[in-house]
Amino acid sequence: MQIKSFMSAACSGFRSVKQSGFMRSVGVLVGGTALAQAIMVLALPLLSRLYTPSDFNFVAVFSSVLAILSVAACLRLEIAIPIPELDEEAANLLVLALSACFVVAVTVGLCVWWFPTQIVDLLKQPAFLPYLWLLPLGVWMTSSYTALQFWATRKKRFSAIAKTRMTQAIGGVGTQVGMGWGGVTPFGLLLGQVVSSGAGLVGLGLAAFRDAVFKNINCETMRRMLRQYDRFPKYSAAEALANSAGIQFPILVIAALAVGPEAGYLMLATRTMAVPMGLIGGAVSQVYLSRASEEMRDGRLGVFTSKVIGGLAKTGAGPLIFAGVIAPVVFPLVFGEKWQRAGDLVAWMTPWFVMQFLSSPVSMALHVTQSQRAALILQLFGLIFRIGAVVMAGRLAPTRIVEVYAISGFVFYSIYLYVVIRLSDIKVIELLGELKKSFFIVCGWALFGIFFAACLFGLMNL
Numbered sequence: 001m002q003i004k005s006f007m008s009a010a011c012s013g014f015r016s017v018k019q020s021g022f023m024r025s026v027g028v029l030v031g032g033t034a035l036a037q038a039i040m041v042l043a044l045p046l047l048s049r050l051y052t053p054s055d056f057n058f059v060a061v062f063s064s065v066l067a068i069l070s071v072a073a074c075l076r077l078e079i080a081i082p083i084p085e086l087d088e089e090a091a092n093l094l095v096l097a098l099s100a101c102f103v104v105a106v107t108v109g110l111c112v113w114w115f116p117t118q119i120v121d122l123l124k125q126p127a128f129l130p131y132l133w134l135l136p137l138g139v140w141m142t143s144s145y146t147a148l149q150f151w152a153t154r155k156k157r158f159s160a161i162a163k164t165r166m167t168q169a170i171g172g173v174g175t176q177v178g179m180g181w182g183g184v185t186p187f188g189l190l191l192g193q194v195v196s197s198g199a200g201l202v203g204l205g206l207a208a209f210r211d212a213v214f215k216n217i218n219c220e221t222m223r224r225m226l227r228q229y230d231r232f233p234k235y236s237a238a239e240a241l242a243n244s245a246g247i248q249f250p251i252l253v254i255a256a257l258a259v260g261p262e263a264g265y266l267m268l269a270t271r272t273m274a275v276p277m278g279l280i281g282g283a284v285s286q287v288y289l290s291r292a293s294e295e296m297r298d299g300r301l302g303v304f305t306s307k308v309i310g311g312l313a314k315t316g317a318g319p320l321i322f323a324g325v326i327a328p329v330v331f332p333l334v335f336g337e338k339w340q341r342a343g344d345l346v347a348w349m350t351p352w353f354v355m356q357f358l359s360s361p362v363s364m365a366l367h368v369t370q371s372q373r374a375a376l377i378l379q380l381f382g383l384i385f386r387i388g389a390v391v392m393a394g395r396l397a398p399t400r401i402v403e404v405y406a407i408s409g410f411v412f413y414s415i416y417l418y419v420v421i422r423l424s425d426i427k428v429i430e431l432l433g434e435l436k437k438s439f440f441i442v443c444g445w446a447l448f449g450i451f452f453a454a455c456l457f458g459l460m461n462l
Contacts, residue, residue, distance in 0.1 A: 032162020033283055036169035040271070043173040048268065048335040050180030051189055057264030059189040061125050061255050064248035066138045066193070071244040073104040073143035076236035079367050080229040081150040083293055087213045092221045093229065094151050094208070101143035109136035124256045131190055141198025148204035153286050160207055161286065164200025172196025235372035242379035246412070249383070250390040250405050257394035258401050265342040266402055268335065273323060273346060273353050277360075281316065284308060285361040292368040301369070302425040305362050309426075310434025316357050317438065318445030324350025325449030329456050345402055352409035359417035365424045378419055382412040 074097035081097070084090045112119065112132045120128045145164075152161050172192045179188025208214075226233075255263035288308055295304040324347050331343025366375040386408045393404035421431065 032159075032165045036165040037274075039166075039169040039173055043177060044268070044271065045334050045336075047173075047176055047180060047189075048339055050177065051185055053261040053264040053268075053338060055186040055189055055264070056267045057255060057261035058125070058127065058186045059193060060251055060263040060267040061123060061128065062131065062134070062190050063193055063267070064251045065123070066135060066142065066197070067248045068241070068244050069104070069108055069135065070101075070139045070142040070146075070197075072237040072240045073101040073139055074098070074147050075100045075233040076240055077226075077229065077232055078147040078150045079236060079289075079364070080225075080232050081147070082154040082289055083229075083368075084225075087154075087211070088216050089221065089225055090151070090154055091211070091213045092217055092225045094147055095214075095217050096222050096226060097147040097150075098144060101140060101147065104143070105136045105140035108139050112136060123252065131187065134190055134194055138194040138197060141194060141201055145198045145201045145204065148201065148208055149286075150289075151208045152204055153290050155211075156290060157207065158287070160204060164204060167200040167203070168196045168198075171199040231370065231372045232367075235376045236367060239372065239376040239379045242376065242383040246379065246383040246386045247409075250386055250408075253387065253390045253394060254401055254405065257391075257398060259398055262341075262402050265339070265345055266405075268339060268342040269327075269345040269349060272327075272342075273320070273349065277316065277320070277353060277357050281312065281357050281361045284312065285364065288361055289364045289368075292364060296368055301365065302427065303430065305365055305420070305424045306426045306431040306434050308362055309358055309431065310437060312358050312361060313435050313438035314441055317354050318442045320350060320354050320357060321442065322445040322449040322452075324353075325446065326453045326456070329453045329460070333456075333460075345406070348403050348406040349409065352406050352413060355410055355413035355417060359413050359420055362420055362424070363416065365420055369423055371423045374419065374423060378416060382416070386412060 077093050077097040077100065081090050081093050084093070112135055116129055116132050119132060120126050149161055149164075152158075172195045174192075175195050176188050176192030179185070179191065182188075251263050251266065254266065288305075291304070292301060295301045327343040327346035328340075329343070331346070332340045335342065363375075366372065386405070389404050389408040390401060393401040397404070421428070
């Protein structure tokens with residue numbers, strides 16, 4: 001929603017970040033991501049009519065399982081790719097990451113082959129059985145693409161990454177619309193999810209392995225890199241699993257315990273809110289990682305990170321709040337009356353998404369500062385806290401289980417941002433100064449949202 005507004009805010013919001021190279025890189029990724037997100041947003045009203053809330057509930061379960069399995073498939077070695085000074089060392093890390101994700105995908109495939117009934121019984125989704133074969137394919141495509149994307153980030157090939165975002169959007173949406181139109185449901189949603197996660201893999205792979213440095217791959221260097229960056233498999237992999245499980249496992253619990261297709265409503269709500277978050281936050285995260293190591297070596301990581309957080313507040317906090325305010329009124333008009341519940345959920349989840357938008361792009365500071373153990377402890381806390389909240393709500397208030405999930409997300413990401421601030425050595429006064437610049441912008445968006453929703457509600461009741 002409001003793509004032009006997001007782009008306008010992006011141009012002014014990051015003006016305080018002086019590094020022109022940083023801004024050009026963000027601009028390239030934002031441009032590609034904006035077009036990709038626009039395609040996905042324009043397709044949602046059509047998808048919500050081709051597929052039912054129950055279909056979305058089904059694909060929410062699949063997406064959650066896929067996210068949990070793929071997030072640490074590379075043993076998080078992909079995160080280390082931008083860090084070494086020598087390209088030869090980074091290339092060996094990339095090969096290690098790709099090898100790890102292949103082994104994990106094969107292992108998932110063997111589990112699907114040997115224990116299909118047990119898997120669907122565990123998920124309490126018997127209708128999932130015919131589609132289990134998509135899981136190993138999805139794990140391999142998603143994790144391989146992620147590893148190659150980090151190599152492209154290291155080489156500052158941001159235009160190539162932007163092109164793959166377009167490929168993902170067109171491929172995923174095209175698959176879902178085409179199969180939905182043909183009545184192939186819910187398989188169309190599932191296959192489209194896999195395509196949108198891994199499309200662009202071939203392009204990034206060919207571009208990467210054309211580099212002459214890959215002729216110097218050898219087992220000795222890979223072993224040395226594995227020893228040097230062993231904190232990533234030891235701590236970051238578990239941290240990523242905890243983080244992903246903290247987000248995705250509650251969705252599986254919601255699908256199993258909630259009254260009605262709550263996970264389906266939740267999926268549409270999160271997809272819609274992912275537009276502003278993906279537009280700016282994803283691009284900033286990639287470019288932040290490419291610069292953070294250099295800034296830390298120069299002793300400027302705290303200053304750099306505080307300016308990025310301030311820029312994020314200017315750019316995305318206001319549009320997110322605007323979307324949350326108008327969602328209960330707009331969703332029934334755009335997606336159909338049966339999706340009213342999804343609009344209500346967006347309003348509940350807005351505080352969570354604002355905090356996630358501010359913290360996630362700069363969360364890589366924990367890896368750059370070698371604070372993987374702290375990140376792991378933080379994510380384990382989030383996992384226990386969020387799953388505990390959802391399970392308790394499922395027993396005590398099953399009709400409010402998603403609302404409790406949203407509140408737990410806000411609490412967790414607030415704590416996450418605090419930890420990033422402390423470990424990045426950010427001065428609180430300096431950060432408050434950056435955030436102060438966004439105050440009137442955010443208030444303006446909120447007031448505009450209230451005015452817009454009130455006018456629209458009045459017109460609907462004439």
